[in-house]
Amino acid sequence: MASKYDGLARIIIQNVGGKDNVASVEHCMTRLRFELKDESKANTEMLKNTDGIVNVISSGGQYQVIIGNHVGQVYQALVEKGRFEKQADDEETGKQGKKGLLNAFVGTISGIFVPVIGLLCACGMIKGVLVLLSTFGVLSATDGTYIILSAIGDCIFYFFPVFIGYTAAKKFKVNEFIGLAIGTSMIYPTLISLMSGDAINVLFSGTALESNVYLTFLKIPVILNNYTSTVIPVILAVWFASKVERFSKKVVPNVIKSFGVPLLTLVIAVPITFMVIGPVATWISGLIGMLVSTLYQLSPIVFGAFVGGFWQVFVMFGIHQGLIPIVINNLATMKYDTIFAATATASFTQVAILLAIMIRTKNKRLKTTSFSAFFSSLFGITEPAIYGVTLPLKTPFIISCITSAVGGGLAMFLGVKFYNMGGQGIFAFPTYVNPNGNALHDILMVVIAMAVAMVLAFILMLIFFKDKAEASTATAGVDLNPTNAELASPLGSTQTPSSDSPIVLGSPIAGRIVPLSEVKDEAFSQGYMGNGIAIEPTEGKIVAPADGILTSLYPTGHAMGITTDSGLELLIHVGKDTVKLKGKYFKVHVKQGDAIKKGQLLGEFEIDSIINAGYSTLTPFIVTNNNDYEQFAVTDQALVGTGDIIITLNKY
Template identity: 45%
Template sequence: MRKYEELAKAIVEGVGGKDNIISLAHCYTRLRFKLHDEKKAATETIKNLDGVVTVVQSGGQYQVVIGNEVGEVHDEIVKSQGIADGSAAEKTEPDKNMNLLDKFVDIISGIFTPILGVLAASGMIKGFTALFVALGWIEEKSGTYQILQTIGDGLFYFFPIFLGITAARKFKMNEFSAMAVGAALVYPTLSVIFTGQPLYRMFEGTIFASPVQLEFLGIPVILMNYASSVIPIIAAIYFASKVERGLAKVIPAMVKGFMVPFFTLLIVIPVTFIVIGPISTWAGQIVGAVTTGVFNFSPILAGFFLGAFWQVFVIFGLHWGLVPIMINNIATSGTDHIVAMTFAASFAQTGVVLAVLLKTKHAKLKSLCVPAFISGIFGVTEPAIYGITLPRKKMFVISCIGAAIGGGMLAFFDSQYYMFGGLGIFGYPSFVNSAINDMAGMKGAMMVSAAAFMLGLLMAYPLYRDKEEIKSTVVPKDGNGLVEKEFFTSPLTGTVRTLEDVPDETFSSGVLGKGVAVEPIEGRVVAPADGTVATLFPTGHALGLITEKGTEILIHIGIDTVKLNGQYFSTKVKQGDRVKQGQILVEFDMDKIREGGYSVITPVLIANFQQYLDIIVTEKKEISYTENLITVIA
């Protein structure tokens, strides 16, 4: 991950710094910047960066072409440079074309990603403090314990303030007003009132029965403990963002600077205490009860399921939906079973990586395995997933099997998180029950993670084969031995063009791959070979296939068609689907795309062309779906 961090920093500096960036997005292969002044960008310097393919300036965008790793580089820029979440971002709200699940994941990831590092660090400090007490190294009455506990617990106690900042960035409102809302929720004086004698009780005889400690303008206020809470502050800031924007439209500009925050706080904080806070807290308790109930219905089955699919959730970003549930469960009940069941997944993945490292004879793959193994030990498995196991499908499945068994074992031993802490080996202290100084959960987690690691290693080692050992059709070449050939039919019907005919330097120069282009006469793309949909961009304009023999094929429908945001494209498959040659992948409306001013010429590229002796394209001028378009020679 270090290389992405350094590359992200260098790219931001190269485009003229953070202040020169209006917005940032990415498509299948490129980072797409909108800059205040493109003349400030050091284009030649960026082109020469290790990890950058080239730079294209087109359509008002400054496009830095990365290739297959564009997603990782984009995420690193968002995380380390704060572009998408800062005031320089032009658009941080979810795209209107997203479905509800995508919008939910986008909001949650946008709110939690900026604080995830310090959140894990604080949890680790709390975890190690609990561990040191359980081991008898420090006493709870000692000053050392008090300071360590303060360091670890400070973030969690004032969590609404931190979430107020990140939620404000996501919902686009004044961050300091949002902090004030969060601070009000954890105001110490109200905490004292919360523990006092109630005036009376409301909703008696229901699950919402609550004491009323005070009134505001005669309206009863049900005080809740908002320290470490998640849902109330996010709901409050969403409401506050709407109030603030409404006030900004009606308050005169000369007094807007202080009157908008004045009325925002005066409206939002009472409404939060009276309505939003209690309802959100009850919702959080219901979520915690439901997730615990689902787990208790069949703990081992839940462990198997969560363990097996955790890495799949990570690939598609769905794991963000479980992170706030985990934090909410710890805040409401003190423990979390749900995400705890996924703890063994990183160890199973790392065991598979070690098997590949020990078995492969390829120096380049070995060089990828070493850092992936090290990062995996510390719970960071993206290098292992994307670089090692996912491209070798069987290895990824084995890691999921090991994770599933590990999840079932964790459930069997009733392992649970008592705090949100570190990843990998740094996650062990999260299983220590500090309330009774019990280390049984941590010992169980250590045994299960070791078992998952060994399962991944022992299952993967005998089954792993280097790709070159997979035999395919062979033909003699110049009498000097045998070579492998793989044939691909055309994914489109139309006129064959050379890459030089493509009106985009990135494709015409061949830096993204070798191949050919097709000017289609029919708005349909079919699979050129049996394989797996490795990548499918949400807009449907580009997709990548990996054949059963490991060839990576990129099909990019039209030029700059990402700007259509999926309009006129209809995908017929999903990312991860196995497809057969001739199967329809995407349909598109050529006429509408052309009317929008876009070319529909479609590059068909072999992305991993460096692994082959030669890439041969057809000499035909017109091509149909059943005819060979490209031949690769290994």
Template identity: 50%
Template sequence: MKHEQLANDIIERVGGKGNVKSVVHCITRLRFKLKDEKKANTESLKNMDGVVTVMQSGGQYQVVIGNHVSDVYKAVVSVGGFKDEGATDDAPTDEPNGNLFDRFIDLIAGIFTPILGVLAASGMIKGINALFVAIGLLENTSGTYQILNATGDGLFYFLPILLGYTAMKKFGGTPFLGMTIAMALVYPALEGIPGASEPLYTLFSGTMFESPVYIEFLGIPIMLMTYSMSVIPIIVSTFFAAKVEKFFTKVIPSVVRMFLVPMMTLLIIVPVTFIVIGPIATWASQLLGSFTSWSYDISPLFAGAIIGGLWLVFVMFGLHWGLVPIAINNFAIQGYDTILATMFTHSWALAGAILAVWLKSRDKKIKTLSAPAFISSIFGVTEPGMYGIALPLKRPFIITLITSAIGGAILGFFRTTGYVLGGLGVFQFPTFISPEGFDMGFYAAVIAAVLGFVLAFVLTWVFGNVNKKEQESPVTGGNSGKK
């Protein structure tokens, strides 16, 4: 009943059921697409009990709830009569609000948000498995290791299939059609051809695009690439697949549309993906990975300070979605990533700042918000602490950015590397364990986390002005001090 009342209040303040085009949720936020954001009563929403804050970014009206957002989301869908994880009408191809940049952020968020939970869970399992091997509890030849490895690695190997679903849904096509395209890309028989036979000939010899040709399609050379764990090829192919499907839906008679539309779409898109989209996207991925590595190699310390120090700002404006595909791409191309590793300190610095606020504040509501926000930050979920505590009090947020930058510089200087994708906060430690065991990069991650936590705690305790009246009001919902 508590969630239903909150859901009713939220729907009323976003402009009513008729103003909602769609609603989904991520780890901590309800993500609305509204027909007119001006109809929403943002200030009233921010001051509601049960709502941390409101953000408007990437063409989305985001109501930050906290760790129990899934329960509130179910109530919102039930009370509002909305489609679960979908649009409120039958027009999934509606263009997102905002400019080109907002639409890009909306696209990335829409594709990756639905799988974030299982993505993080799989990464945690892989990290724990690596930890067990590193400390000698398991042998990497044991059956237990193999089962745990399959459990954690299965999602990453078949990632294109999940992205085929979410991307096709985002582009307004049939999700299972996108999955089928992805299944063709990771079909084991095709992936095994390069190791089982000699190439017919080689294209672009002597260049970074050198590609041996093992098979042809209607006389056209097929440059077989490895698409397991890939991101860009399936997103691009589903973009075109949605348009091709829409075309055939218009021209094919309804009596045979059910099977002819997907058949014709697959017959066109799958070969085109293998012949054109796949190779070009893979080459682009290789260039992007090379450029990222080159930039990092110039000054890892500076790169780490920038990424680590600004990570929460990226999250606040939705910019972090632009770095996630790069990291996944690095794992697919290089087998490891140094980019997302440099942001590791941010959750520990935020946790230190929140702990200082929790212990020092005399405001009951701040104390109530601080406890779960602190615990969430330890496990890498930063939105409750950032929006509920650090940002409204301002100084703790600035202190968090500074200490995160210091930690990021340390991680960059010692070239801390993530060897598996996934895991947040305390669960991210195992991802830094090298296949050869513990190295200086792992120890640097421990040092950066401890230093970020302690330094943020001390600086917030001394300079945070936690009990300053005019800074308490944004959290408590009282007078902000303005006349």
């Protein structure tokens, strides 16, 4: 079935080096997470300049393409077009040995947990709401409604080894059903029931590792643990099983491989899991919980300030995914967590800052972008705010980190704890419902911490905000007349503009000027790609707006990126979805990497043919690094010819 994101999916596939360069791809709340065989084959600049993509970063061994709230739809189109269901083995990718320990760890954890995060949050919210309903007497634990909803809420947590067994198997490239079998065996009811009886022996008596023995396997003592809700044991067990399966494939005859490989793998992996991997992993889990608890006890305020203050930085680089198993482990071992509790205010400081910007700015495009990101941040999705507003403006991002640190430290001072996985932003409140005490205490405390952090962020933003001129109305005091002596010389001439001299750009296309806000693509209309203007062409020619380098050129000829001699980064994008024409009706006269001169013919396109094919030719002309300039003015002329000055900028 065709999707409106098919074109974007094709662009992404082509610019990550083609589908053969993709070892694996997953997605989280806002971004596509690729593992590429050779990252040097990816065209990062082209992706960054593609409408529909907020940003591209490489972190944690992953190549991350940030999409926004509709990442799920883009992912579905991507999987369909690239047929990524079957992925290469680690040996084929050649990546595992090159990532480094931290990157390999984050990449592995992301691959295992990202697929279940949505379900995990949904079930956690149900659990939190049930506690509130029980506290207020709306439902009792014996009501049928309560029991059924409780079954939904508890399903993933009780059977967590089963879910993780499946996703870990996919990540470690082992038969998924073997992963499921290992997970189910670890929570087999008969084995769990044995722990309620008398122990037949005690191992490591008198030490921190003292453990009861309830049964033996081939006369070898087995230390039983309750593995429901646990994380680390099943991950290590499936990793071990992946090694056993590869060995099994080599030694089992082809005639019985279909059942012989799973048989040999399970007969070896499951007993080893119960005798060695499970107990060791349980001890490791306990130590991790003790370490987090110890750091918290040393100084709750410092702990909260550090985690809260750096959380948005963690999110930017995607390394926050590496903390998820620690949080889940804390919930399993301690029944609460302080890491996520310390991040409670992070998205809300962004909300306060965006609100302050909307109040202070006269820039309609910045106001529109902030408004859209405001609502995303309310729901805990902060990437549009970070990449679209606060990070490019620098000061707002610094303020958000500082106030999030204050909020995190205050939350820990007030004793806030996190009791269930759940939603983000305003949907996170059920996660602070204490099921074993005062249900509302932590919610009240976290609201206090949020309020303090938000008020502080709002006030600081009002004080330190420096507005940016509106592109369509900031022409006052700026002479856009081409005969003006200051502006008449070409940008790439031998005369280098001083820091006080305005920089001018000629129109790359002849046509009718259209405000960028009228482009029917929010990546452009809401300023995600940068500031600029749109042109409805009257002539199918593209000329260089300034001297510089053609840094990117899409193969179909409909989009190109230019870096001018003065450092401006420009994007010219002819039409919407014209990539689907696959170069038809476009002719390119230059190649990527060429030095170009202002007014030079770069390409041509057939306006009537493109329109008759059902596509718009409205062309956004964007300065993607416009945040380096305090004044951004566009011409008030309705019609322009190629080379006419249409944009003027002044540096800070």
